[in-house]
Amino acid sequence: MKKIVIFTILTVLIIFSLQQSAFSEIEGKENRANAAAEAAKSYKREVIENNYEEENSEEEIIEEKAIEESPEIKFKSSQLKKLLPTDTELDEITLRSVWRYVDKQFTLNEQKETESIQGLLRDIGRVYDPIVNRYKVSTIQIEILKYENNNLLKEYWETEKKSNLKKMYDNAYLIGSPDKNIECFFNHTNMGAITICKTNEYVIQAIIFDEYQEHFMYSKLKSGPQKLVLTQDEMSVSIVNKILEKINDGGEHNYHLYKILESNKELKENEFRNNQTEELEKEMDKIKINKENKLMEEKKINKLLGIEKDKKYGIQNFHCMKNDFGLVTITGQFNNNGIKKDKVVLEILFLNYDQNIIFKNKVNLLEIDEFETKRFLGNTKINESFSTCVIKVDN
Numbered sequence: 001m002k003k004i005v006i007f008t009i010l011t012v013l014i015i016f017s018l019q020q021s022a023f024s025e026i027e028g029k030e031n032r033a034n035a036a037a038e039a040a041k042s043y044k045r046e047v048i049e050n051n052y053e054e055e056n057s058e059e060e061i062i063e064e065k066a067i068e069e070s071p072e073i074k075f076k077s078s079q080l081k082k083l084l085p086t087d088t089e090l091d092e093i094t095l096r097s098v099w100r101y102v103d104k105q106f107t108l109n110e111q112k113e114t115e116s117i118q119g120l121l122r123d124i125g126r127v128y129d130p131i132v133n134r135y136k137v138s139t140i141q142i143e144i145l146k147y148e149n150n151n152l153l154k155e156y157w158e159t160e161k162k163s164n165l166k167k168m169y170d171n172a173y174l175i176g177s178p179d180k181n182i183e184c185f186f187n188h189t190n191m192g193a194i195t196i197c198k199t200n201e202y203v204i205q206a207i208i209f210d211e212y213q214e215h216f217m218y219s220k221l222k223s224g225p226q227k228l229v230l231t232q233d234e235m236s237v238s239i240v241n242k243i244l245e246k247i248n249d250g251g252e253h254n255y256h257l258y259k260i261l262e263s264n265k266e267l268k269e270n271e272f273r274n275n276q277t278e279e280l281e282k283e284m285d286k287i288k289i290n291k292e293n294k295l296m297e298e299k300k301i302n303k304l305l306g307i308e309k310d311k312k313y314g315i316q317n318f319h320c321m322k323n324d325f326g327l328v329t330i331t332g333q334f335n336n337n338g339i340k341k342d343k344v345v346l347e348i349l350f351l352n353y354d355q356n357i358i359f360k361n362k363v364n365l366l367e368i369d370e371f372e373t374k375r376f377l378g379n380t381k382i383n384e385s386f387s388t389c390v391i392k393v394d395n
Contacts, residue, residue: 080106080115080116080117080144080146081104081106081117082246083117083144083243083246083247084104084117084119084142084144084243085142085239085242085243087100087101089242090121090239093232093235093238093239093242094235097124098123098124098125098215099121099122099123099124099140099235100121100122100124101119101120101121101122102120102121102122103118103119103120104117104118104119104120105117105118106118109156109160112147112152112153112155112156113147113148113149113152114145114146114147114148114152114153114156115145115146116143116144116145116146117143117144118141118142118143119141119142119143120139120140120141120142121139121140121141121142122137122138122139123137123138123139123214123215126138136211136212138208138209138210138211138212138214138215139208139209140206140207140208140209140235140236140239141205141206141207141209142205142206142239142243143203143204143205143206144202144203144204144205144243145202145203145204145205146201146202147201147202147203153165153203165196165198165203168185168187168196169183169185171187172185172186172187173185173186173187173188173222173228174186174187174230174261174262174264174265175261175264176257176260176261176263176264177260178197178244178255178257178260181199181200182197182198182199182244183197183198184196184197184198184240184257184260184261185261186230186236186237186261188218188222188228189218190213190218190219191209191210191211191218192207192208192209192210192211192218192236193207193208193210193216193218193234193236193237194206194207194208194236195236195237195239195240195257196240197240197244197257199244199247201247202247204240204243204244204247205240206235206236206237206239206240207236208235208236215233215235216233216234216235227265229262230258230261230262231258232258234258237257237258237261238257238258240257241255241256241257241258244257291369295369295370295371295372312335313335313336313337314334314335314393315332315333315334315346315391315392315393316332316333316334316335317331317332317333318330318331318332318391319331319332320348320350320388320389322382322386326381326382326383327379327380327381328350328379328380328381328382328389329377329378329379330348330361330363330376330377330378330379330380330389331375331376331377332375332376332391333373333374333375333376334346334365334368334373334374334375334376335371335373336368336369336370336371336372336373336374337370337371338370338371339370340368340369340370341367341368342366342367343364343365343366343367343395344364344365344368344374344393344395345362345363345364345365345393345394345395346362346363346364346365346376346391346392346393346394347360347361347362347391347392347393347394348360348361348362348363348389348390348391349389349390349391349392350382350386350388350389351386351387351388351389351390352384352385352386352387353385353387355387358382358384358386359380359382359384359386361378361380362394363376363378
């Protein structure tokens with residue numbers, strides 16, 4: 001029994017000593033691994049720091065470029081953006097929430113020395129319906145263009161807009177100037193309206209597309225008792241008016257642009273009537289020239305046909321011929337002089353062998369222009385014999 005107890009104790013002591021050596025060996029391996037890791041870590045840290053420095057240097061270059069390139073554009077964009085009417089200002093115009101921006105874009109044209117911002121407004125009271133209301137949603141396009149040179153502006157407008165500001169101004173329905181440095185005009189069609197104002201620095205444009213005329217009656221005429229009358233409810237004029245206020249005095253006073261444009265309606269109508277009179281006179285001159293050219297052409301044709309040689313005014317080439325049945329054919333022509341005639345009466349006399357009048361007849365030639373040749377041809381029946389016939393003008 002004692003031997004078994006001693007053997008058990010010895011076995012436990014041996015196992016314990018083996019565990020201690022294993023633990024120490026593991027600890028030694030861990031310490032060596034940790035030391036190696038620390039050494040590698042110190043080396044790796046240097047690499048990371050170098051990479052970090054390289055990345056930082058690249059980022060600094062990018063940031064320097066951004067500082068050189070972007071702030072000017074952002075500055076210009078933000079300055080123009082401040083001129084666009086805000087949602088609150090739009091609500092003040094309409095007295096309720098009707099229009100909201102769906103898009104804003106900034107463009108820069110260095111070649112033409114222009115920069116502009118465009119805003120697109122949509123009628124938020126309309127619900128998009130792909131079947132019923134697909135094309136009924138009203139929109140407003142706003143553009144504020146800043147320019148440096150008038151000639152470059154003209155080139156820009158002709159190339160980019162495919163139009164001419166001066167011609168648009170001349171053909172406008174209404175024109176007006178809030179002050180000496182601003183020129184404005186308004187025009188409309190059944191689909192909507194456009195208002196443009198040009199200052200020494202800006203061109204402000206607002207175009208409303210209102211096909212179903214939910215916001216204003218654009219279908220009215222440009223003249224007569226039913227002509228269109230501008231009010232503060234017309235959005236394109238109101239928006240341009242608001243932008244002009246922000247450009248000049250920060251909105252401290254109101255130009256009342258619609259009143260200015262409306263007050264010049266009589267001036268524009270007089271200009272329109274004068275233009276119509278000039279066009280009518282030009283058309284009359286054109287008709288007269290065409291008529292004279294036609295007469296000259298007819299004269300040339302007559303000469304080519306050999307009908308007129310050494311043309312004389314009055315009755316020419318007159319003949320009377322009687323056939324076996326007593327039917328007399330009368331032919332001839334009347335060459336008019338330089339005086340237009342409404343009617344020329346020709347009297348034809350038939351004489352017997354004793355030179356007595358046995359029969360007479362009259363022919364009327366109507367509306368004879370200057371130097372025109374009128375040919376006549378007629379038939380009459382005479383039972384008696386005649387020797388000759390004569391013709392004379394009986395006016």
